[in-house]
Amino acid sequence: MAEVNERANIKLPVYLDNQATTPTDPRVVEAMLPFFTKKFGNPHSRSHAFGWEAEEAVEAARSEVASIIGADPKEIVFTSGATESNNLAIKGVARFYEDRKRHIITVQTEHKCVIDSCRALEQEGFEVTYLPVRPDGLIELDVLVDAIRDDTVLVSVMGVHNEIGIIQPLAEIGALCRERGVFFHSDCAQAVGKIPLDVNDMKIDLMSISGHKIYGPMGIGALYVRRRPRVRLRALISGGGQERGMRSGTLPAPLCVGLGAACRIAQQEMPAEAERTGMLARRLYDGITSQISDVILNGDAEKRVPGNLNLSFAYVEGESMMMAVKDLAVSSGSACTSTSLEPSYVLRAMGVDRELTHTSIRFGIGRFNTKAEIDYAVETIVDHVGRLREMSPLWEMVQEGIDLKSIQWSEH
Amino acid sequence: MTATPPIYCDYNATAPVRPAAAAAVVAALEGLGNPSSVHAPGRAAWAVVERARCAVTSLAGAVSADVVFTSGASEANNLALCGIAGRRPVLSAIEHDSVLAAAPDAVLVPVLADGRIDLDALEAALAGSGRPALVSVMAANNETGVIQPVAAVVAIARRHGALVHCDAVQAVGRLPLAFDALDLDLMSLSAHKIGGPAGAGALILRQGLELLPQIVGGGQEKRRRAGTENVPGIAGFGAAAAEAAGEVAKIDRQAVLRDRFEAALGALAVVHGTLAPRLANTSCLSMPGVAAETQVMAFDLDGIAVGAGSACSSGKIATSHVLAAMGIARPLADAAIRVSFGWASRDDDVDLLVDAWKTLHRRVAGEAAQKSAA
Numbered sequence: 030m031a032e033v034n035e036r037a038n039i040k041l042p043v044y045l046d047n048q049a050t051t052p053t054d055p056r057v058v059e060a061m062l063p064f065f066t067k068k069f070g071n072p073h074s075r076s077h078a079f080g081w082e083a084e085e086a087v088e089a090a091r092s093e094v095a096s097i098i099g100a101d102p103k104e105i106v107f108t109s110g111a112t113e114s115n116n117l118a119i120k121g122v123a124r125f126y127e128d129r130k131r132h133i134i135t136v137q138t139e140h141k142c143v144i145d146s147c148r149a150l151e152q153e154g155f156e157v158t159y160l161p162v163r164p165d166g167l168i169e170l171d172v173l174v175d176a177i178r179d180d181t182v183l184v185s186v187m188g189v190h191n192e193i194g195i196i197q198p199l200a201e202i203g204a205l206c207r208e209r210g211v212f213f214h215s216d217c218a219q220a221v222g223k224i225p226l227d228v229n230d231m232k233i234d235l236m237s238i239s240g241h242k243i244y245g246p247m248g249i250g251a252l253y254v255r256r257r258p259r260v261r262l263r264a265l266i267s268g269g270g271q272e273r274g275m276r277s278g279t280l281p282a283p284l285c286v287g288l289g290a291a292c293r294i295a296q297q298e299m300p301a302e303a304e305r306t307g308m309l310a311r312r313l314y315d316g317i318t319s320q321i322s323d324v325i326l327n328g329d330a331e332k333r334v335p336g337n338l339n340l341s342f343a344y345v346e347g348e349s350m351m352m353a354v355k356d357l358a359v360s361s362g363s364a365c366t367s368t369s370l371e372p373s374y375v376l377r378a379m380g381v382d383r384e385l386t387h388t389s390i391r392f393g394i395g396r397f398n399t400k401a402e403i404d405y406a407v408e409t410i411v412d413h414v415g416r417l418r419e420m421s422p423l424w425e426m427v428q429e430g431i432d433l434k435s436i437q438w439s440e441h
Numbered sequence: 442m443t444a445t446p447p448i449y450c451d452y453n454a455t456a457p458v459r460p461a462a463a464a465a466v467v468a469a470l471e472g473l474g475n476p477s478s479v480h481a482p483g484r485a486a487w488a489v490v491e492r493a494r495c496a497v498t499s500l501a502g503a504v505s506a507d508v509v510f511t512s513g514a515s516e517a518n519n520l521a522l523c524g525i526a527g528r529r530p531v532l533s534a535i536e537h538d539s540v541l542a543a544a545p546d547a548v549l550v551p552v553l554a555d556g557r558i559d560l561d562a563l564e565a566a567l568a569g570s571g572r573p574a575l576v577s578v579m580a581a582n583n584e585t586g587v588i589q590p591v592a593a594v595v596a597i598a599r600r601h602g603a604l605v606h607c608d609a610v611q612a613v614g615r616l617p618l619a620f621d622a623l624d625l626d627l628m629s630l631s632a633h634k635i636g637g638p639a640g641a642g643a644l645i646l647r648q649g650l651e652l653l654p655q656i657v658g659g660g661q662e663k664r665r666r667a668g669t670e671n672v673p674g675i676a677g678f679g680a681a682a683a684e685a686a687g688e689v690a691k692i693d694r695q696a697v698l699r700d701r702f703e704a705a706l707g708a709l710a711v712v713h714g715t716l717a718p719r720l721a722n723t724s725c726l727s728m729p730g731v732a733a734e735t736q737v738m739a740f741d742l743d744g745i746a747v748g749a750g751s752a753c754s755s756g757k758i759a760t761s762h763v764l765a766a767m768g769i770a771r772p773l774a775d776a777a778i779r780v781s782f783g784w785a786s787r788d789d790d791v792d793l794l795v796d797a798w799k800t801l802h803r804r805v806a807g808e809a810a811q812k813s814a815a
Contacts, residue, residue, distance in 0.1 A: 058467065058471070065466060070455065071454040076738070078741055080454075109516070142668070267542035268515045269538050279639055281638065351479070355480070358478070
């Protein structure tokens with residue numbers, strides 16, 4: 030009976046897209062509210078208490094952000110989000126050192142904004158190496174070692190992958206980069222607050238942080254910029270000289286406070302939360318795979334962030350699958366590219382079969398998901414995959430023993 | 442702070458968030474998806490962004506144009522100046538730092554003693570070179586409130602094939618200002634200057650104008666500005682824009698406050714920019730012989746917040762490049778503060794401000810008299 034009641038309380042659609050964005054934690058909202066209305070000063074106003082009060086709150090938030098990655102508050106630059114942080118880190122460092130070094134290394138499966146920043150630099154005459162990944166999504170360290178050149182200025186590898194949730198070996202990469210005198214940038218938008226990170230242990234020189242991926246507000250992020258040994262960069266947004274000249278523009282005090290609160294909560298609750306979301310992900314995976322066959326987990330099974338599952342369902346059509354599971358807010362890949370029908374470039378780089386890239390679903394389980402929601406998701410997926418396979422000529426062909434790989438697929 | 446409710450007279454630095462804007466922000470914070478996601482929470486977020494876009498379009502009188510949401514006006518100004526490729530930047534000497542710094546090699550056009558751009562000098566600067574220019578002139582100055590002759594600037598620019606960008610951060614909501622009617626090419630706006638939240642702004646641009654994105658990766662904002670939209674910020678911006686649009690006609694209320702303030706000080710103060718039309722809410726004035734820093738600290742102790750120049754130059758209070766460009770000599774320029782009113786300003790604010798100003802003036806004058814007597 031309890032279960033029925035709990036089931037009846039599920040709010041539809043069930044939100045399982047926490048890698049696209051997370052709901053803002055009510056505690057974060059509460060921390061932010063006074064700074065919209067009562068404490069509304071411009072933190073750069075040096076002439077009155079309104080400004081000082083805002084500045085004090087911004088600096089406290091800066092310390093909270095620094096703390097979760099083991100950094101010094103002076104090494105934190107607030108930005109409008111992780112996309113800006115990634116742009117600033119990659120373009121900013123490359124442009125600052127362009128007289129001496131003109132080569133950058135990144136990975137084929139990085140977030141679009143890392144890839145596009147690198148593409149922009151290629152147009153400016155920089156050379157970029159895009160490392161391949163193994164079928165499990167991880168990079169091969171030997172391949173990275175071979176790619177580093179005397180004129181390599183920066184290696185950019187993300188911490189936790191936004192689509193497939195795998196965790197790259199940051200400490201190993203950091204050690205390699207430090208040894209070769211190359212700066213190491215990591216897009217940790219999906220990693221902060223989900224896995225333990227320490228910029229010194231991992232020898233990370235620049236790290237991108239997002240607010241809205243860690244139950245903080247949208248419109249705010251940060252870039253960690255190491256001071257010893259010092260990393261310098263050319264600003265993308267210039268003007269008032271805020272953030273020690275690295276990022277001009279009035280700091281949005283409520284958003285900074287929100288990011289700080291989100292980091293503080295994440296730091297306190299990370300161990301318990303990781304265990305809980307990991308348990309829910311296992312429940313989802315076991316629930317689905319115990320009832321239907323031909324479900325493929327994309328990305329390494331062990332080295333992945335708790336809460337993420339990226340599954341491909343063979344023999345169903347991707348678009349019909351997404352339509353069918355409309356009571357689940359999930360995505361077929363990254364949110365930024367989800368309006369396009371292109372299959373995921375990430376899965377393709379991993380060598381996932383083309384037909385399977387069309388039927389992948391990313392489940393992002395977060396802080397506010399419940400067991401009942403996961404059970405509902407299992408039921409929904411099992412029902413619809415079963416139904417779609419009943420209607421699928423592919424499934425029928427497979428049941429008849431035809432090898433689908435022998436078929437020439439037309440582009441669409 | 443003092444026991445009496447503090448008085449805020451620094452709206453040109455930032456404005457308190459309007460209740461309607463705060464409500465919109467809070468509503469958006471409570472459970473919306475990523476606007477790029479195709480599921481229901483994502484579509485709901487998308488709808489919030491698009492409704493706000495309409496409100497901003499309407500405030501700016503830019504029905505025919507595109508609105509690109511940014512993290513604020515500094516980003517919008519940088520995007521305008523860096524995103525228009527292959528043009529020679531020509532700026533007024535009194536532009537905001539985020540315009541000046543985005544185009545360090547620009548030609549600077551001087552202003553006249555009244556604080557308005559020298560149109561003859563602009564004409565000469567545009568006639569000079571073969572390469573087409575991008576002119577950037579703000580609608581109204583953040584420090585003095587002096588309103589710039591934007592229509593005349595556009596007319597001159599058109600004769601020379603130049604594009605025009607207008608930083609309208611301080612003017613929007615305070616002046617009847619229409620992007621379409623002025624025939625502008627680009628315009629920057631800020632949410633937090635009109636009672637919206639900090640962290641949202643917009644670059645408005647003529648449809649079809651090619652703009653190189655400065656932040657790439659992800660197709661948001663028609664590929665002109667990547668990054669997940671700041672949905673709550675944009676929602677608040679929209680709500681503030683809707684209210685601000687309705688207040689332009691009632692801006693005289695702020696002029697009454699400002700004029701009463703200036704009249705009460707009479708000849709004791711030197712008010713800057715009065716030879717030209719000014720924003721109704723702004724007063725830039727010197728207390729001769731008293732450093733701006735001394736004044737703002739004294740007023741702060743009285744629980745009154747005013748500005749010393751622009752709030753942006755982080756750290757020190759430097760001599761204003763705006764007053765310098767108007768030919769105002771240093772001792773007087775360094776004694777200038779900025780008083781700016783806004784949507785929540787009250788009649789009482791003016792009385793208390795006048796009292797505080799006069800008290801400080803008497804005290805300093807008394808000290809000076811004692812010194813000369815001793």
